Amino acid sequence: MKRTKNDVCEVSFIDSKKVAAVKKKLKPERTVQGLAETFKVLGDPTRVKIIFALSQQELCVCDLASLLEASKSAVSHQLRVLRNMKLVKYRKDGKMAFYSLDDDHIKNLFDEGLRHVEESE
Amino acid sequence: MKRTKNDVCEVSFIDSKKVAAVKKKLKPERTVQGLAETFKVLGDPTRVKIIFALSQQELCVCDLASLLEASKSAVSHQLRVLRNMKLVKYRKDGKMAFYSLDDDHIKNLFDEGLRHVEESE
DNA sequence: TTTATATATGAACAACTGTTCAACTATTTA
DNA sequence: TAAATAGTTGAACAGTTGTTCATATATAAA
Numbered sequence: 174m175k176r177t178k179n180d181v182c183e184v185s186f187i188d189s190k191k192v193a194a195v196k197k198k199l200k201p202e203r204t205v206q207g208l209a210e211t212f213k214v215l216g217d218p219t220r221v222k223i224i225f226a227l228s229q230q231e232l233c234v235c236d237l238a239s240l241l242e243a244s245k246s247a248v249s250h251q252l253r254v255l256r257n258m259k260l261v262k263y264r265k266d267g268k269m270a271f272y273s274l275d276d277d278h279i280k281n282l283f284d285e286g287l288r289h290v291e292e293s294e
Numbered sequence: 295m296k297r298t299k300n301d302v303c304e305v306s307f308i309d310s311k312k313v314a315a316v317k318k319k320l321k322p323e324r325t326v327q328g329l330a331e332t333f334k335v336l337g338d339p340t341r342v343k344i345i346f347a348l349s350q351q352e353l354c355v356c357d358l359a360s361l362l363e364a365s366k367s368a369v370s371h372q373l374r375v376l377r378n379m380k381l382v383k384y385r386k387d388g389k390m391a392f393y394s395l396d397d398d399h400i401k402n403l404f405d406e407g408l409r410h411v412e413e414s415e
Numbered sequence: 416t417t418t419a420t421a422t423a424t425g426a427a428c429a430a431c432t433g434t435t436c437a438a439c440t441a442t443t444t445a
Numbered sequence: 446t447a448a449a450t451a452g453t454t455g456a457a458c459a460g461t462t463g464t465t466c467a468t469a470t471a472t473a474a475a
Contacts, residue, residue, distance in 0.1 A: 186360035187390070187451090195350045196361055199343070200408070207411040209339040216334030217463080221326050229316045234422060239307035240317055247464055249423055254463095268421045268472040269308070278410060285406045287321070289399060290328040308421090338433080355452060368434055370453055375433095389442040389451045 214258050215283065219243060219251050224274070224283055227261060231273040335379050336404065340364060340372050345395070345404055348382060352394040 186192045200208075214220060222241050226232055234252065238245040252272060255261040260279050263272045274280060307313045321329075335341060343362050347353055355373065359366045373393060376382040381400050384393045395401060 187354050187356045191351055191353065192357050192361050195347050195353070198350055199361070200346060204408075204411055204415070205339050205342050205346075207415070208407050209337055209342045211337075211407055211411055212333045212342075213337030216330055216332075216337040218326050218330040219463080221330045221333075222320070225321060225326075226316050229319055230312055232312060232316070233308055235308045235420095236313050240313050240320070244465070245422070246424085246466080249421095250463075253423080270422065278414070282403075282406050282410055285403050286329050286332055287325075289403055290325055290332055293399070294325070294328070340433080356450095365435070366452070367436080367454085370451095371433075374453080391452060 211258075211279075211282075214254065214260065215279075215286065217251075219247065220255060223248070223251060223255065224260065224279070227272055227274050228280060228283070231271050233269045233271050235269075237272070332379070332400075332403075335375065335381065336400075336407065338372075340368065341376060344369070344372060344376065345381065345400070348393055348395050349401060349404070352392050354390045354392050356390075358393070 199205075215224070219241065223237060226237060226240055232240070234245055234248055237243075237252075238248045241248065252261060252263075256263070259275050261272050262275045263270045265271075336345070340362065344358060347358060347361055353361070355366055355369055358364075358373075359369045362369065373382060373384075377384070380396050382393050383396045384391045386392075
């Protein structure tokens with residue numbers, strides 16, 4: 174079995190009481206993954222802009238692309254990500270697709286983040 | 295000049311009034327980048343676990359590694375990311391480094407996210 | 416029906432991310 | 446002093462991400 178000097182702690186710990194106490198409170202893996210995924214979706218400048226824009230106004234893909242100075246394709250790809258995460262919804266009107274935020278569910282989180290960033294500037 | 299059928303909208307828009315109205319409200323690039331970066335840091339399961347653990351208790355690298363069942367190296371790398379973003383701080387005691395959350399600044403944001411995820415389960 | 420337009424999408428690609436591994440520093444203990 | 450331990454770090458690697466490009470679909474207009 175290969176052992177480096179570095180792996181001592183991988184199977185041990187310093188303070189078993191502390192570790193056990195925190196371990197008991199740890200959220201289930203599913204919750205951790207969900208939380209990370211939620212934050213990750215918000216962790217891209219293009220998506221941040223899209224969400225902010227849609228929090229102001231319902232907009233079509235073309236207007237979003239113009240607004241963000243991005244290609245329609247790039248915007249469309251990102252809208253799909255946001256759609257999959259149920260953060261935005263859309264209505265079709267003729268050949269246009271008007272996107273809006275799916276609900277206020279994420280708006281609070283987004284605003285909380287915005288407050289933090291604007292505070293620390 | 296190369297033009298595809300697809301690039302019409304890249305320099306145009308559908309509803310100039312809407313676009314202009316939203317454009318006026320758009321946050322400055324710096325804010326958008328900061329917001330995205332903040333969310334991105336929270337958008338990783340390992341870092342989510344670290345932040346949650348440290349919100350319960352001050353912990354050393356070794357205990358964190360044991361708790362998360364990750365290598366010390368992996369934890370240390372992530373702690374550096376969190377340190378750079380000023381999300382965690384540490385005190386040295388002998389050869390140990392005890393980490394804790396830098397302030398409650400991010401705690402609210404984290405809890406807001408947690409509430410969302412736990413609500414939708 | 417033909418043409419133009421709004422959007423969606425798969426493939427390809429470069430850039431980025433998180434982990435591991437090995438090596439290093441600093442501190443403690445024998 | 447030498448050995449062990451806690452932590453840090455750079456390089457390498459695989460996996461992921463976001464964009465572009467080309468193409469496809471659907472609707473509207475000519």
